Amino acid sequence: MDPKSHQLTPAPNPGPSSPKPTPPSAWYSPxxxxxxxxxxxxxxAPFLSIFLVVHxxxxxxxxxxxxxxxxxxMLLGREYYQTRLGERYLLFLPFAVHVTSGVVKRVVLTPALESTPGQQKEQPTTHARPRPRPRPxxxxxxxxxxAYTSLLLFLPLHFFTHRLGPSSTHTTPELDLELPKLALHEFPVRSWALYAGLVGCVGVHWVEGAAVLVRGRGAGVDAGGAGANAGFHLRPRTKRLVLAALGIVAPVLAGVWRxxxxxxxxxxxxxxxxxxxLRVVWVYRV
Incomplete structure (x- = not known):
């Protein structure tokens, strides 16, 4: 018997292993x-924008x-949103969806996104580059x-002052602009702080959110054409603040001043x- 036949032949050298296909993630994954x-x-957002224009x-x-x-x-505006169906489906439901989606995205998804291991730096040239993970x-x-200043401070105070307070004293049918006039006369500092803070936060959030929406639609992406100059999202933040101040905050506060x-x-x-x-709200009781 040939002794060479008992020698072990080396295993063939395998080529570079192809990357394992990643299983599709579940629909509830971050x-x-x-x-x-x-x-x-x-x-x-458009439903809330329509309400803000009316309000x-x-x-x-x-x-x-x-x-x-x-x-x-103001009474004509109530015909739009202060109805059984209008207020429920044109204001409260979009507001709940808008707030809930933003809060869930930050509170629930942010820790999961940050704890997910990143992709390897070296990727084969034959494979597509992975998408960047969304960042909060x-x-x-x-x-x-x-958004959070309005949600946690100004909006609850405004809702209690102009909705729950009058409802508790059965003055909703007679409610008009005489209520803010009385508040501005008898509680000038507090009323001005509440109105200016609310209008300022809402105006800036409105303009900044519009910039995000326009950016998501891909408008104004041509670097050398008219779209680059006219694209809203390409303007500096200072110009957006000026737009919010002159286009939203100033006209509303001019009405408050009058x-x-x-x-x-x-x-x-x-x-x-x-x-x-007014005394239902704690701000007007202290």
Whole structure:
């Protein structure tokens, strides 16, 4: 017997192993859920924008034509959103979707995205480059800062002052711009702080959010054409702040200023009920 036949032959050298295909992630994984939440937030934004246009028209008109015409515009606006179906499906539902999608994306998805191991730096040239993982927007950004300041401070106080307070004192049918006039006359510092803070946060958030929506639509991406100059998202942040200040904040606060300069025309009994409605809010009790 040939002794060489008993020698072990070396195993063939395998070639470079091909990367294992990654299994598709579940629909609730951070990588898939984050775009869904983003689309929900973007889809609900136009409903809130329409409400803001209707709601802020009253003080803007009051700044031009006085509180009487402004109150008429406010009553017309109620026909749009203060109905059983309109308020529920055109305001509260989009607002809940907008807030919930943003909060869930930050609170639930951010830790998962940050704890997910990153892709390897060296990738074969024959394979497509992996998509960058979504990153949460910093809390210090204007969009996030104005959103959470409005949500946690100014919006609850405004809702209690102009909705729950009058409802508790049965003054909702008689409610018009005389209520903010009375608040501005008797509690000027607190009322101005609440109105200016709310309008400022909402205006900046509105403009910054519009820039995000336009950026998502891909407008103004041609570097050398007219789109690059006219694209809203390519403007510096300073120009967006100027737009928010001159286009939203200034007209609304001009109406608030005119309301503060007019006399309060309200009967004594109704005025006392307005004061009771204001005292429902803790800001007007301290």
């Amino acid at each position: 990588g898939r859920l984050s775009p869904i939440l983003t689309k929900l937030a973007h889809a609900s 802020l028209s009253a003080p803007v008109v009051a700044g031009i034509a006085g509180s009487g015409v402004g109150s008429s515009v 927007r910093p809390l210090t950004s204007l969009l996030s800062l104005t 309301l503060s300069r007019e006399d309060v025309w309200v009967m004594e009994a109704l005025g006392e009920r307005y004061r009771e409605a």
